[in-house]
Amino acid sequence: MTPAPMHPALIVFDLDGTLLDTHADLVESLNHTIAALGLEPVSYDDLTHLVGQGARVMIERACRLRGHPLESAAVPQLLERFVAHYAGNMPGHTEPYPGLVAAMDRLKADGYRLAVCTNKLESLAFGLLDKLDLVSYFDAITGGDTFEYRKPDARHLTGTIDRAGGDIARTVMIGDSINDIAVAKNAAVPSIAVPFGYSDVPVSSLDPDVIITHYDELTPELVARLLREYAQKVAV
Structure with missing residues (x-):
């Protein structure tokens, strides 16, 4: 009997701090939002904690950081203010990290599928990627409001895999923070961490399977080796 063909391997990316350097626009829209409360602006140094x-x-944390804990009833109006400012200024200063597009081209040419799994609102994630002409790279884009759960809940990642037509046994998660590495562990898929994002701790302390410092290192060969070694480790 001829064996069933294998699913193409799937690479799932976080968005902020992983695919895209969004820090300037996040800070700008966040400061626009909390200015409505008369609060002092936050800085890039604060961003990793927000x-x-x-x-x-993020809005709730920023207000708490500025000594102004929010009542839950106040959040929707502030969230609306943030979303309107952020969406209205896309793509702003946001850019893909160096080497990302070339890496995705390599992976796509080798038959890999790509997806995005972010806690950013789905509409903002899709809109931003669309403005940057990157939507066509991805077989699925899911956000923090796509499902009833979000990272680090494994179901956010497994739901993304399903939408992308992937196979959990042939999936790798790439991210910059604890939520990304934790969701990979919770879903039992291997992880790649990048140290140039917004983690408030060194990514090495999160115990990813691999760390890459530049997207030049993200090759089909690296991913294939990681999947092979992870499968062997799980089988032991």
Whole structure:
């Protein structure tokens, strides 16, 4: 009997701090939002402690950082203010990280599928990637409001894999923060960490399977080796 063909391997990327350097626009829109409360602006140095759980939590954390804890009833209006400013200024200063597009071209040429799994609102993630002409690279783009759960819940990643037509046994997660490495562990897929994002701790302390310092290192050969070695480790 002829064996069933293998699914193409799938690479799932986080967005902010992994695919795209979004820090300037996040800070700008966040400061625009909290200015409505008369709060002092936050800086890039604060960003690593604020991002990772989507805009709603980022706003709540920024207000708490400025000594102004929010009542839950105040959040929707501030979130609307943030989304309007952020969406209205896309793509702003945001750019793909160096070497990313070339890396994705290599992977696509070798038959890999690509997807995005971010805690950013899906509409903002899709809109930003669309403005940067990157949407066509991805078989699925899921955000923090796509499902009823979000990273580091494994179901956010497994749902993304399903939407991309991938196979969990042939999937790799790439990210810059604890949520990305944790969701990979929770879903039992190998992880690649990048150190140039917004983690508030060294990514090495998150125990990813591989760390790359530039997208020049993200090759089909690296991914194939990681999948092979991870499968062997799990089988032991």
